[in-house]
Amino acid sequence: xxxxxxxxxxxxxxxxxxxxxxxxxxxxxxxxxxxxxxxxxxxxxxxxxxxxxxxxxxxxxxxxxxxxxxxxxxxxxxxxxxxxxxxxxxxxxxxxxxxxxxxxxxxxxxxxxxxxxxxxxxxxxxxxxxxxxxxxxxxxxxxxxxxxxxxxxxxxxxxxxxxxxxxxxxxxxxxxxxxxxxxxxxxxxxxxxxxxxxxxxxxxxx
Amino acid sequence: xxxxxxxxxxxxxxxxxxxxxxxxxxxxxxxxxxxxxxxxxxxxxxxxxxxxxxxxxxxxxxxxxxxxxxxxxxxxxxxxxxxxxxxxxxxxxxxxxxxxxxxxxxxxxxxxxxxxxxxxxxxxxxxxxxxxxxxxxxxxxxxxxxxxxxxxxxxxxxxxxxxxxxxxxxxxxxxxxxxxxxxxxxxxxxxxxxxxxxxxxxxxxx
Amino acid sequence: xxxxxxxxxxxxxxxxxxxxxxxxxxxxxxxxxxxxxxxxxxxxxxxxxxxxxxxxxxxxxxxxxxxxxxxxxxxxxxxxxxxxxxxxxxxxxxxxxxxxxxxxxxxxxxxxxxxxxxxxxxxxxxxxxxxxxxxxxxxxxxxxxxxxxxxxxxxxxxxxxxxxxxxxxxxxxxxxxxxxxxxxxxxxxxxxxxxxxxxxxxxxxx
Amino acid sequence: xxxxxxxxxxxxxxxxxxxxxxxxxxxxxxxxxxxxxxxxxxxxxxxxxxxxxxxxxxxxxxxxxxxxxxxxxxxxxxxxxxxxxxxxxxxxxxxxxxxxxxxxxxxxxxxxxxxxxxxxxxxxxxxxxxxxxxxxxxxxxxxxxxxxxxxxxxxxxxxxxxxxxxxxxxxxxxxxxxxxxxxxxxxxxxxxxxxxxxxxxxxxxx
DNA sequence: AATGAATGAGCCTTCATTCAT
DNA sequence: CATGAATGAAGGCTCATTCAT
Numbered sequence: 001x002x003x004x005x006x007x008x009x010x011x012x013x014x015x016x017x018x019x020x021x022x023x024x025x026x027x028x029x030x031x032x033x034x035x036x037x038x039x040x041x042x043x044x045x046x047x048x049x050x051x052x053x054x055x056x057x058x059x060x061x062x063x064x065x066x067x068x069x070x071x072x073x074x075x076x077x078x079x080x081x082x083x084x085x086x087x088x089x090x091x092x093x094x095x096x097x098x099x100x101x102x103x104x105x106x107x108x109x110x111x112x113x114x115x116x117x118x119x120x121x122x123x124x125x126x127x128x129x130x131x132x133x134x135x136x137x138x139x140x141x142x143x144x145x146x147x148x149x150x151x152x153x154x155x156x157x158x159x160x161x162x163x164x165x166x167x168x169x170x171x172x173x174x175x176x177x178x179x180x181x182x183x184x185x186x187x188x189x190x191x192x193x194x195x196x197x198x199x200x201x202x203x204x205x206x
Numbered sequence: 207x208x209x210x211x212x213x214x215x216x217x218x219x220x221x222x223x224x225x226x227x228x229x230x231x232x233x234x235x236x237x238x239x240x241x242x243x244x245x246x247x248x249x250x251x252x253x254x255x256x257x258x259x260x261x262x263x264x265x266x267x268x269x270x271x272x273x274x275x276x277x278x279x280x281x282x283x284x285x286x287x288x289x290x291x292x293x294x295x296x297x298x299x300x301x302x303x304x305x306x307x308x309x310x311x312x313x314x315x316x317x318x319x320x321x322x323x324x325x326x327x328x329x330x331x332x333x334x335x336x337x338x339x340x341x342x343x344x345x346x347x348x349x350x351x352x353x354x355x356x357x358x359x360x361x362x363x364x365x366x367x368x369x370x371x372x373x374x375x376x377x378x379x380x381x382x383x384x385x386x387x388x389x390x391x392x393x394x395x396x397x398x399x400x401x402x403x404x405x406x407x408x409x410x411x412x
Numbered sequence: 413x414x415x416x417x418x419x420x421x422x423x424x425x426x427x428x429x430x431x432x433x434x435x436x437x438x439x440x441x442x443x444x445x446x447x448x449x450x451x452x453x454x455x456x457x458x459x460x461x462x463x464x465x466x467x468x469x470x471x472x473x474x475x476x477x478x479x480x481x482x483x484x485x486x487x488x489x490x491x492x493x494x495x496x497x498x499x500x501x502x503x504x505x506x507x508x509x510x511x512x513x514x515x516x517x518x519x520x521x522x523x524x525x526x527x528x529x530x531x532x533x534x535x536x537x538x539x540x541x542x543x544x545x546x547x548x549x550x551x552x553x554x555x556x557x558x559x560x561x562x563x564x565x566x567x568x569x570x571x572x573x574x575x576x577x578x579x580x581x582x583x584x585x586x587x588x589x590x591x592x593x594x595x596x597x598x599x600x601x602x603x604x605x606x607x608x609x610x611x612x613x614x615x616x617x618x
Numbered sequence: 619x620x621x622x623x624x625x626x627x628x629x630x631x632x633x634x635x636x637x638x639x640x641x642x643x644x645x646x647x648x649x650x651x652x653x654x655x656x657x658x659x660x661x662x663x664x665x666x667x668x669x670x671x672x673x674x675x676x677x678x679x680x681x682x683x684x685x686x687x688x689x690x691x692x693x694x695x696x697x698x699x700x701x702x703x704x705x706x707x708x709x710x711x712x713x714x715x716x717x718x719x720x721x722x723x724x725x726x727x728x729x730x731x732x733x734x735x736x737x738x739x740x741x742x743x744x745x746x747x748x749x750x751x752x753x754x755x756x757x758x759x760x761x762x763x764x765x766x767x768x769x770x771x772x773x774x775x776x777x778x779x780x781x782x783x784x785x786x787x788x789x790x791x792x793x794x795x796x797x798x799x800x801x802x803x804x805x806x807x808x809x810x811x812x813x814x815x816x817x818x819x820x821x822x823x824x
Numbered sequence: 825a826a827t828g829a830a831t832g833a834g835c836c837t838t839c840a841t842t843c844a845t
Numbered sequence: 846c847a848t849g850a851a852t853g854a855a856g857g858c859t860c861a862t863t864c865a866t
Contacts, residue, residue: 008825029323031237036861046827048863057861108321115314115382117235128384154394161385162372162395169371176321178334179367188360189368192398210845214849221850242836252852257837416866420828427829441735443649448857458831463858520733527726527794529647540796566806573797574807577787578780588733590746591779600772601780604810626846654840664848666842675840 016053018043024064028105032061032118062123065113068106069130076137086145087190090163093141094186097171105175107168138164145193152195163193222259224249230270234311238267238324268329271319274312275336282343292351293396296369299347300392303377311381313374344370351399358401369399428465430455436476440517444473444530474535477525480518481542488549498557499602502575505553506598509583517587519580550576557605564607575605634671636661642682646723650679650736680741683731686724687748694755704763705808708781711759712804715789723793725786756782763811770813781811 022042026034036057040047054060079093113119113127138160145151151159166189174181228248232240242263246253260266285299319325319333344366351357357365372395380387434454438446448469452459466472491505525531525539550572557563563571578601586593640660644652654675658665672678697711731737731745756778763769769777784807792799 012825031318031322031324032239033237033324035859047861048828049826051862052825108317111314111317112237114384115234115378116237118237118239152397154397155390158385158391158394161379162376162398165375165379166368166372169375170368172321173367173371178320179364184361185364188364191358191360191402192368194402196397196400196402213845217850241834253836254838254853255851258850263836419866423829440733443651443730443734443736445650445736447855459857460832460859461830464829469857520729523726523729524649526796527790528649530649530651564809566809567802570797570803570806573791574784574788574810577791578784581783581787582780584733585779585783590732591776596773597776600776603770603772603814604780606814608809608812608814653838665840666849667847669841670846 012053015043015045018045019050019053019060020064020067023060024068024105024109027061027064028108031112032057058119058123061109061113061119062127065106065110065127066130068110069127069134072106073130073134073137076134076141080137080141080144085150086141086148087150087194089141090145090150090190090193091186094167094189095183097167107172135160135164149195151193159193163189166192218259221249221251224251225256225259225266226270226273229266230274230311230315233267233270234314237318238263264325264329267315267319267325268333271312271315271333272336274316275333275340278312279336279340279343282340282347286343286347286350291356292347292354293356293400295347296351296356296396296399297392300373300395301389303373313378341366341370355401357399365399369395424465427455427457430457431462431465431472432476432479435472436480436517436521439473439476440520443524444469470531470535473521473525473531474539477518477522477539478542480522481539481546484518485542485546485549488546488553492549492553492556497562498553498560499562499606501553502557502562502602502605503598506579506601507595509579519584547572547576561607563605571605575601630671633661633663636663637668637671637678638682638685641678642686642723642727645679645682646726649730650675676737676741679727679731679737680745683724683728683745684748686728687745687752690724691748691752691755694752694759698755698759698762703768704759704766705768705812707759708763708768708808708811709804712785712807713801715785725790753778753782767813769811777811781807784810 019039023034023039026038026042030038034057036050037047039060040050043050050060054063075096076093079089079096082089082092084092110127110131114124114131119127135157139156142151142156142159142163146153146156170179170181170185170189173179225245229240229245232244232248236244240263242256243253245266246256249256256266260269281302282299285295285302288295288298290298316333316337320330320337325333341363345362348357348362348366348369352359352362376385376387376391376395379385431451435446435451438450438454442450446469448462449459451472452462455462462472466475487508488505491501491508494501494504496504522539522543526536526543531539547569551568554563554568554572554575558565558568582591582593582597582601585591637657641652641657644656644660648656652675654668655665657678658668661668668678672681693714694711697707697714700707700710702710728745728749732742732749737745753775757774760769760774760778760781764771764774788797788799788803788807791797
């Protein structure tokens with residue numbers, strides 16, 4: 001019965017998502033101290049059943065990270081392909097990262113994954129590659145901004161790193177209630193990467 | 207025969223430092239997955255002996271954090287009291303955070319401690335308070351910069367948060383070998399917080 | 413596949429009993445030096461699994477004691493409600509405490525629990541209360557004996573304490589092979605609490 | 619310098635006593651969970667120094683028990699050799715066991731030592747032998763009482779066991795604050811082992 | 825597929841004992 | 846003699862993972 005098989009497949013995918021969502025949330029808060037039982041409870045299924053979807057806790061973590069990174073990549077691509085100036089795109093990107101939109105928790109998970117020894121080097125390499133891919137998208141946007149005069153001159157890779165880091169950190173601070181992130185914060189951020197007026201003029205002349 | 211109490215005391219303090227140093231290094235890499243046995247090995251003493259200096263793993267973590275925060279506070283104070291423009295002070299501060307100088311690992315430990323549920327709320331509150339204290343020092347520096355025209359106008363607290371975060375993150379990226387942090391990076395960063403020329407003029411007029 | 417809940421529940425209770433039985437035996441012999449691994453081995457399950465039934469070693473000890481006290485209470489009540497003279501009831505009670513019947517090990521566990529600092533005061537209070545409850549039953553029996561002339565006059569509480577203590581101690585000595593406890597021993601004991609003939613007569617006249 | 623050696627010897631013996639006293643007190647309350655450090659603190663000397671007097675914790679326990687048993691033997695012998703009736707001697711014995719006089723804690727230590735597996739069988743055998751020696755003294759006293767008509771007829775060994783047990787238990791209950799032991803309690807106890815008047819007469823006739 | 829019972833390796837922590845001074 | 850630092854073996858407890866149903 002292909003019909004049933006199809007339905008099963010969908011159900012399975014849905015379950016998988018449930019697990020990943022719960023896992024992302026909990027990993028962000030408890031790192032590798034996260035217990036499988038917590039994830040199971042969060043996804044409303046039994047401990048043992050989790051192992052019908054993932055082979056190990058590490059695998060779940062990797063999947064969470066992968067999904068987060070791919071999701072961020074999609075956001076980046078969508079933003080870039082929007083009409084409007086580079087600055088508008090930055091603004092849009094930052095806004096989509098606000099609590100309502102993104103999941104800054106992911107940033108913390110990623111940070112832990114890349115900056116600690118919790119994962120084998122091989123896994124880290126894969127993650128890093130994806131991170132680089134996303135960074136390249138941001139670099140592209142920076143370049144666009146430098147061309148239309150909304151971003152200061154300078155190594156686009158460094159600028160992208162700075163900008164990406166900043167956005168993520170602000171959202172994190174906001175989400176944990178340590179410092180509210182408002183539209184004003186975003187404007188401040190945008191002002192920081194804007195070129196000095198004369199430099200901008202100079203830039204445009206080129 | 208009673209011991210030489212003076213010498214004992216010194217040795218004891220030295221051991222404590224050994225433990226804290228090893229712990230800081232390992233906590234940064236393994237978070238709460240850090241094993242006491244690792245710390246003991248790092249500090250070259252037996253597992254059990256660690257407990258003659260600290261009551262629990264949690265206590266070690268807290269001590270590591272405290273020491274890191276206090277140390278950072280000292281650096282901040284020293285920098286602030288230096289002669290020179292605010293910008294020079296920022297430059298100096300950033301340079302002191304370069305691998306040779308500071309311990310960006312601490313930043314990662316702090317991040318985990320404040321942004322996760324690994325510690326009881328009470329401990330987090332204490333840490334947060336110290337973090338705030340350090341932030342205030344940075345805020346002061348920002349204000350100084352705004353007055354002498356080397357820093358853009360805007361909420362000094364937000365600017366301090368952004369700046370502090372950025373420096374730490376960049377150093378972290380550098381230390382992990384993901385992105386080299388050079389003097390150029392620092393100059394870029396300084397340029398970002400500099401006011402737009404006309405704004406600066408406007409600022410000075412006030 | 414969801415399990416058979418009914419059967420699971422029964423199995424669970426059975427396991428719990430296995431643990432308690434093993435624990436009672438071993439606690440009596442090793443006090444708080446009892447190892448969880450010993451209990452697990454005695455109950456034929458793995459160390460870790462014990463913790464699916466009890467939260468801690470302390471909790472097991474408390475459960476063992478509770479079960480022992482409740483069981484003794486049941487025996488007391490059954491004996492009291494039997495037909496026959498008070499003396500017959502005492503005889504029956506003592507006989508039921510003989511190795512085949514009761515578990516004098518429990519007495520040793522109780523002794524340790526109440527007379528040492530192994531347990532927090534709060535737990536001791538609960539245990540003491542139950543012990544008092546049981547003592548009251550014995551007091552009742554003593555009173556009955558004093559009325560029907562088979563027990564000497566005197567403070568029933570003191571007599572009950574003496575009698576209860578004696579029975580337990582004798583059984584303990586017997587069980588450890590230090591002094592055999594026979595029916596003769598029991599008769600001796602009964603004779604000890606019997607009133608002096610004239611006193612008995614005097615008593616009945618009242 | 620023989621003078622100094624002599625003094626040293628005395629000091630050493632004094633220290634040993636300090637340790638044993640502290641140990642007895644603590645062993646009674648904490649059994650084999652007693653820590654060497656607790657004993658050391660109780661005896662006001664350093665942990666390590668304890669090992670200059672005893673080879674191991676077990677050895678301390680054995681010494682405590684030995685001292686307790688020997689002390690009890692002395693009390694028994696003194697009592698027996700007193701002038702007066704057997705009953706007077708019992709009374710005196712019981713009174714000397716009251717809190718002010720004896721150390722019922724010892725009884726608990728002994729109970730644990732003999733009725734548990736904490737000590738190797740060999741050590742237990744030695745202890746048991748000494749306990750038997752003391753019991754024989756009590757048996758002698760019982761026989762004396764049966765001859766002068768102040769104790770009921772019956773196997774003197776069983777009676778001695780009962781009596782010894784009773785006294786110890788009462789003192790224990792008293793000392794722990796569970797039931798006050800007064801002179802009245804002692805009289806009750808004495809009444810229990812007194813022969814029935816006619817039996818006493820009968821006994822004397824023999 | 826789904827459950828949760830069961831296992832056992834591993835880590836934190838304690839403490840008897842030894843050692844350097 | 847005297848101290849307390851140091852060691853390391855052992856035990857309580859947790860939790861990833863597997864298994865029976």
